[in-house]
Amino acid sequence: MADTLTEAQVDFTNAFNANRTVLAGFAKTQSEAELHCVRDGFYLGMAKALGLEEYDAVKKSIVEDYRVAAAAGTSGGFQQTIKSARAAIGWEGMVQSLMARAAAVGSDLKGIWGGLETGRLEWIVAIRSTHTLKYTLRTAVEGDKEKTDRDLLEAKMVWIFSLGTVLPACKEAAQAWGAVACVQNTERPLDGFKPEAWDPRRAEWAALDLAVQAAAERAGTTLEEEWKM
Numbered sequence: 273m274a275d276t277l278t279e280a281q282v283d284f285t286n287a288f289n290a291n292r293t294v295l296a297g298f299a300k301t302q303s304e305a306e307l308h309c310v311r312d313g314f315y316l317g318m319a320k321a322l323g324l325e326e327y328d329a330v331k332k333s334i335v336e337d338y339r340v341a342a343a344a345g346t347s348g349g350f351q352q353t354i355k356s357a358r359a360a361i362g363w364e365g366m367v368q369s370l371m372a373r374a375a376a377v378g379s380d381l382k383g384i385w386g387g388l389e390t391g392r393l394e395w396i397v398a399i400r401s402t403h404t405l406k407y408t409l410r411t412a413v414e415g416d417k418e419k420t421d422r423d424l425l426e427a428k429m430v431w432i433f434s435l436g437t438v439l440p441a442c443k444e445a446a447q448a449w450g451a452v453a454c455v456q457n458t459e460r461p462l463d464g465f466k467p468e469a470w471d472p473r474r475a476e477w478a479a480l481d482l483a484v485q486a487a488a489e490r491a492g493t494t495l496e497e498e499w500k501m
Contacts (some may be wrong), residue, residue: 287318299493302494314351329365394490429477
């Protein structure tokens with residue numbers, strides 16, 4: 273039988289669940305600075321939900337900052353709130369207290385966030401580096417009145433392969449697929465393209481496809497969502 277959770281563990285879990293929507297904001301970020309804003313917003317929300325004593329000083333700084341009031345209800349309101357919180361004298365103490373509370377209940381908040389941040393940053397790099405290729409491929413299939421399902425599949429396969437060549441966890445699988453698909457230049461996968469070699473039934477493709485899908489999930493998105501963007 274599983275051990276019964278302590279009151280402290282229950283409180284921490286409830287606080288975490290109450291701030292999941294803030295944490296999920298990492299999936300919309302496009303830079304490290306935006307990621308850190310979400311992280312600190314999550315820490316602030318956790319400290320509030322847990323009723324940490326150190327939170328009060330940070331809250332006072334936020335409430336008394338006229339810039340926060342001025343930005344309320346605007347697209348930059350959240351960012352200004354976090355900027356004000358970071359500038360508060362008690363910010364570092366609050367974060368340290370939160371980490372101590374997390375450690376006391378066996379939760380690795382830094383590790384949880386670190387995984388999300390790494391996955392998102394790697395994805396941002398991959399998406400940006402393959403954006404032009406994706407646009408070219410998508411435009412070609414969407415503009416072809418005689419396009420077939422196979423044409424669309426091949427376009428997506430080329431894009432997914434290119435993502436794999438950039439994503440650290442997918443490079444080995446991308447290299448294996450590049451070999452069987454006779455890719456001459458990974459930076460220009462359409463050069464010398466041989467349709468017959470791009471057979472999605474091959475085991476090498478399944479390995480690459482699953483690896484890139486997993487990378488997308490770590491970044492808080494899906495391949496289909498990114499293809500349409």
